[in-house]
Amino acid sequence: MKTLADYYTEPSFKKPQVVGYKPFLRTVDSVFVTPDLEKYPTMQVPRPGSSLQTGTAAFEPNPCDDEEAMQKVLVRIALMCKTRGAIFRTGFQDAERSSDTSLLCTRYAGKVTEMQFLQHFPFFSEISDYELQLVLQRYSNDSGDICYVAMDKDVTAVELDQASPTSRRSPISSRGSPIMRSRGPAAISVSGGRDSQGIRAESVEDSNDLDADLLGRLKADISSRRLRVHGCFQEMDKLRRGVCTSGQAKTVFTILQLVMDNKELAAIDRMFCDNNKFNYRDFCNVVNEVPLFARDNLPFASPTPSMRSGERARVNNSLTNQAEDVLSETELWIAKKSQQRSINFKSHFQ
Incomplete structure (x- = not known):
């Protein structure tokens, strides 16, 4: 405050009112508005706050060793x-x-x-x-x-x-990684011919093999780590339409730590994207050991003759006659206790 008062002190003023507050207000207002704009209508007005010097505006990156x-x-x-x-x-x-x-x-x-x-x-x-x-x-x-x-x-x-x-990473890094970060076969160019350095690139005919290798690598990684891929995609798809955006698909890949470079991501988009929508249901059917459409058709055991007609059929496992009798007695005991204590048995599981 003492510095500001000394700066705006006017020697022509009479004491004790020697600080000119109008020049101070004019300087502060010039940060956000242009003064006397009505006198210069053709003046180019700068953005508000452009005259302020922030700490990063004057910073220049330092030269490094490499x-x-x-x-x-x-x-x-x-x-x-x-x-x-x-x-x-x-x-x-x-x-x-x-x-x-x-x-x-x-x-x-x-x-x-x-x-x-x-x-x-x-x-x-x-x-x-x-x-x-x-x-x-x-x-x-x-x-x-x-x-x-x-x-x-x-x-x-x-x-x-x-x-x-x-953009390739250096082959030697001092830190380990929980998963293998290999670039994969889809990082190879499939444009055909020779590049600017005269190196022979893969032809378009090999693109199907490269896509199959990429999907095989993803399937092995998902199977070894027991990843629940379909559930992560469903969190992005509230309406359960089976599709999501490409950005949401990349987010799921990041959450699951499925590391792919830009060419591998482009290959995934080419195989499963239609009208800018990523069909994650088809992707899960390819990379999962048991496809989604096959899970609904798994064979189950048929109801045993010992079940009464009024009971719900237990079809997941077939039991022996002795086990069926023990199970029936247990169910009757649970039903009796639930009725006596007025227990809503289903709500506890929900």
Whole structure:
């Protein structure tokens, strides 16, 4: 306050009213509106708040030791954000703008501490320690904080169409992964002919074999991990129509940790998408050991003659005569107790 008062003090005023508040109000209003606009109707009006200098506006990324590896990391992060439907900056905004965050960094400053950056980094298991150190070196400021807004701008500016040939992961990573992250056969080009480097690519005739290999790999992964694929898709399909959007399908793949690159995802869309709708019912019939349409036709045991006509048929398992007698006595005992105690037996199971 003393600095503001000294700045707007007018020597021509009489004491004690020596601070000019009108120039102060005019300066504050100029942040959001353009003064005297009625005198200059053809003036180009800037956006409100464009004159303010934020902490991230003046930040320039630092040069790192390996610029080529750093660019590959940015390309890989941009591809993962696109294929998984993730927004890179949202996780860090939660750490920066929540009411219980630490006061080491100013709120809405576009930066977090190094520990917060490591805690909320969405692709921590996808890059090596060496690549992570390059990221910290490039986007750290003088106080040691990490400017995640500058990194988000660099990730957004990546040309994804040109990024596909350089988006492969390094073969050696210091972190393990709970599942195998192989690129799969669908990562091979099926355009036919030779590429710009003269390397022979697969022809279109082999696309069916590549699709079969991809589905076989997914089926083996789902079977080994006992994944309930159909139930996850049904959570996205409230009307049980058997279809969902491509983005919802990619979300299910991310939840189930079914890692596929962009070419494998494109192959899945080509096989099961129709009119921009992903037919997850056909997909589940292919990758499940027991297809959905076959589960309704499984053979069950027929009712035994010992069952009385007024009883509900128990068709899941066939029992011996002695077991049937014991079961009947048990049912009569349960029915008697339920009637005596006025127990709504069905509601407890619902």
